[in-house]
Amino acid sequence: MNNLLDKESNNNPIRWEIAVIAARAVFLAIFVFSFDNIVGFGTNPYLLAAAGILGIFAGRAAAKAGILPRGLFAVAVAVLVACMLFSALLYRVGLYFITSPLRLYAFTEHCWLVLVFFIFCAIATFLYWKYRSIATVELCVLSGACVYFLSPHRDYNLAAPQAVNSLAWYFGVSPQAMFVICGIAAVAVLILYLISSSYLHGEMEGERKVASTSVWIARSAAIGAILVLYLFVAGVGRYVYLGYDIEEGRTTNGVGQGSKKGESPLGFHSALGTNNQPAALVRLESDYPENPFSPMLYFRESALSSFNGYEMVIAGKVYDADVNFTHPSEPYTGAEDHTLKGRKPLSYSVYLLSNQKDAFAIDYPIEIKQIKNPNPKRFTYAYKAKSLVPSFKLKDLQYADVGNPRWSEEVLEHYIQPHPDQRYTNLAIQLTEDYEYPVQKILAIVDYFNKNATYTLTPNHPVSKDPVAPFLFGDLRGYCVHFAHAIVYLLRAIGIPARIGVGYLTDLSQSKDGHILLRMSDRHSWPEVYVKDYGWIPFDVQPENVESHGVTDVDMKLLQELMDEIGPDQELLSDDLLKGEKGAEKKRWQYNISLRTLLIGLIVLLVAYLSAKLSLRYGWLFRASPAARLTASYRALLYELRDLGFRRKRGETKREFELRLAGKFAANPLPLTEMVIEHCYRKPPLRGIDIRQIDKLREKGKEAINSVPRWKRIVSLFNPLSLIDLFSRR
């Protein structure tokens, strides 16, 4: 064992001590209040933090007093056993005085928790000072705690942890940025703690004198390594984050973003998994009970109607004139097609939370215009849109024809351009041969996928010239990109005009107050068919077999926060309106110190104080070596005398002090002085001290002190001067 404090007199590590004690106290306080905020201790957290901090000081004092670890553990166990016995006694006795016996139990539960905090912190601190390796263990635990605390963010669940989210809202930065800031702050604090610990231990061990240059190099290298590691992790994190960004084209379910003619935003091998990153908030301005796809709502961003020999790509406005293809900041006015049946206007506002290149809109947008961004720190753009949305009933389509009679031959050719592979035609004919009407045929094809295909984000098909063939003629495992392509190819093979719509699909049942939170996992592609008189209509697949799905429940807390963000501004409804409203106050982080809390605190303080005092007076009991026992015994007498009001004056030698006291007591209260001087100043130190002799002399001193009236000695137990001396000792 390398007791670091034995050599402290050679150095002056006090500044590092303060830094370390402060850091430990801060960590403890953060832990207590965070944990209380998340789970709730049930016991006042101030009390727990105070007990813990007291434990830190007690542990430090115990280490400084040179108590053996086994001694400390013995004390801790003894205290716990004593408390158990005390509790049992209290239960028996308390029943005669207290009408509600269970309250007695609840009270002792609080005391237990406070005591556990105190003892745990005391032992941890004691061990920290005794063993250098404990600092490393503590750092590992703290790092693990930080990772655990911040890990809910991994799933792009921006409201978790709530504390990070709240900070992000407060400072007006994105939750991701705040997440990174918190991570950096945590690493910085841990590094500082590591440096403080390292210096403290180093100085105590005299490293500065021995090998200051090599220690400096080692420390710098360690810090450098940590920073490199951190940058590496941050870099990987950034790379992964970008991987989920719609701009990069690799997204949750393979639906990226793009509006360039001849390109496709869709990927057959790029579905990355679950991603709840919010993309936009939509607010419906009107009721929409007529939605035939209820509860689903399709937001189209672009359409893919050209076949380039490999996949479906964007044809642009020449063919798909009903799609806006505009930036969210650009105004758009669509030509209203009055020949379309079963449509009604619907107004809504969109508040983008991501870097969306194109504005998206429900079905046939007739107007898009930018509106004031309620919070530019939160939203990238905001626009208001009006669309002609479906209000027909699906059964109305049953016998309808497909295609637009006003299309030219060229346009019709464009929309029915088939895949050259004959297998598509064969399959399409096979699936639809029993049906007469086009919509029935469409439904037969969609139904084939519903029943036989499996939705999975990991289809793992080999890369081939036709990425759809391994899906359609293979295992029928894929995601929306595969389904949309396969259905469009099959429909075109039997002469039905079809294209792929790209954008967001949302489940209205998760909306609140007409507000819908679109996430990255809601990005979707779907097949669309032009039904005569009704226009482009989605005929989407809903496979019965779902192996993995990127969609999870909407985070309602986040939705509500965002709703509040776009709600009436401060001019109309200021926060002052809720001032003094008890019900509207946030209840967390508000603690009242009750009488019970004060009582528990007082008891704990008393127990801790008396434990510390007794450890000073009886610390010698735990010293095995004669030298340590001699010092501890001498100090025990000194502390007791100090509490009785006798103190060595400045400049007074030990021997002079002994002589002065001898005159005041019937016998010499410090008979160990001679032996201590011999032991401390003699070089080489005195060997072969007899423990029995030390004990005998200490007993003599104690007898002399006992000549002081008993009441004075009892009162002296509550005199804190000896403890103050202990902490002010250099």
Place this chain on the structure above:
Amino acid sequence: MRNLAVALLIFGVFFFRVSPMSPYFLYAQDGDIPIEIGDEEADKSKSAEELVREASTLFALERPLDARTKLLRALSKDPDNYKALTMLSGYYLVHVGHFRLALKYIKKAKKVFEQRFGKPPYSSEEQKNDHSRILYLLSEARLNLDDYQGSLNVLDTFRKYYYGSWYPGSRAWVLMKLGRLNEAIRVARLGILTGAEPGRTLNILGILLSMTGKRKESLRVFDDAINYEMALGQRGQPATPLNNSGEVYREIFDEPRAEGAFTRAVGMPDGCEHILPSLNLAILFVEEWRLERARWALHNFTNCVMQYPLKIGEEYQALLDMEMGRIEMHSGHVDDAVKSLKSSKDSRQWFGKIGTDPDDLKAAIYISYAQALRASANLEKVYRRKDTLFRPIRGITQRIKSWWYFRRGRQILIEDLNGFEDLYVRHTDSMLEYPTLGEALRDIPSVLLERRLKKEMESDDRKGALPYYMAYLGENYLFNGREDEGLKLIEKALRSLRKDRDVALRLHLLILRAMAYEEGSEEYIKSVLKAMEIGPAEVILYGLKVPIEVDGLPADLVKELRKAAFILRKGKDERIIVSAVPDKKFAYSLVVKNKIKGTTDNIKEFYLKTAVDKITEAVYSVGYSDLSWID
């Protein structure tokens, strides 16, 4: 045509019984049926007053989003239009359940109103009406935010200047929330005499009487309330008094009547406006171990509440998740149970309109969550396939968390709920699961629990409650070194249970009895097999093992089965037999004959540990949510 529409509208409003204080139709006038509701251009030329009137009409036509848009447009024209502010407050209060925002709007409305017309009293009838409406909404918003004193203060102001038929009911309710029961009863009785809304006031009086122990009288009052509401036909709201009378019947252990009342409540048009009837029905079914029926009751509610898509769920989600989590746990779907209960724990629940306390729910959720974590840890222990490095760590973490939540639940029950008032079995305010509550009381020192239960038993005259108290004490003794006394009490409690009603408690007691005996002993096996007949999943979730017989199984499988949740015995004519079936395609082709359930399951598997887990699932009907492998 337009007049006809208005007539229909007014009739509709009356027909659907919008409260006289409802902000929705008050400003509608003849000729207010808007033609192009969502047309922003047309709205530009309209005044704020016109828009407010149109919004009133839209609310009555059940088009709340259109109405909200109109009101916001009205406010953009005139930010100080207190009528628009009042209506928006009502919208967020009733349709959305966003009470904080509702409070903001109504406070702004009050401020604007008082700036314009000064402090009350007012001379004009219109001003009086508007002011009384503002006070009504303010008191409701505060009530919903659990600020009972604040709500009462507003009601005091209201009383100074006005009278409304809703007032006695509201005041009695707030007083009840503040624990001033006798005063509340006085107010409610006076209200009935002065002709206040009979249905509502009678209902509140019934609740108050049941809270003060006058159960027979309260049932009579509830009957009056039900009859009154029924007499109103489609306009009536009988679900609430029906639910309350059901709660009283449940409290007096008259389950058939309780079930009847809850079932009727759920079937009423207003049956899912609140979750309580469905929740109570589910709780009743769980106590009788009719888990599928309980699940049905909650699904029924979920389907029904879909008709209110604007609600943000703070009125029911936590309660729904809690009960669903319990059902999943008892059915053996532990993963789903933990997920559901965690979600319940993290959800926010408003209590203003529910006669229970937030702490009641918190304690109930914590205890159920702790039970689910304990169940998960026990299952983790016997699942062979999940034999990873982290399994022991996960198990330990779950046990620590379980201990912690039991501790917190107990703490809340004792400290925040009047010295554990919920210990009174089937307390109408409580959300606890009484048959398994004993598990949470295990850690209380016997000497203290004894004293507390003695007090409860002395004051409780209900015969049906006695086995519960005995069970709690017995369980406590069992886990505090007084096994013999505990066992005696458990046996006594088992003997005094009713056959078809206290099934959940019977199951729990059988499990406790099995725990008291040495594993594999005759008494142990007798208890475990009886428990298996009721709820096989519970057996494994409490860490018990069932005896099975194996026939022709390979040695490695037998060895692995011993490590799992089974006691292997030979020649005892066991009721569960696992035998091998020759099949070259699979390494393990097995048949599990379960005479207890009367089922036969075929298991075909390549891997040893997966085969063992499949046997566990087949025998105990348990499973992680992602596993559904039984053929």
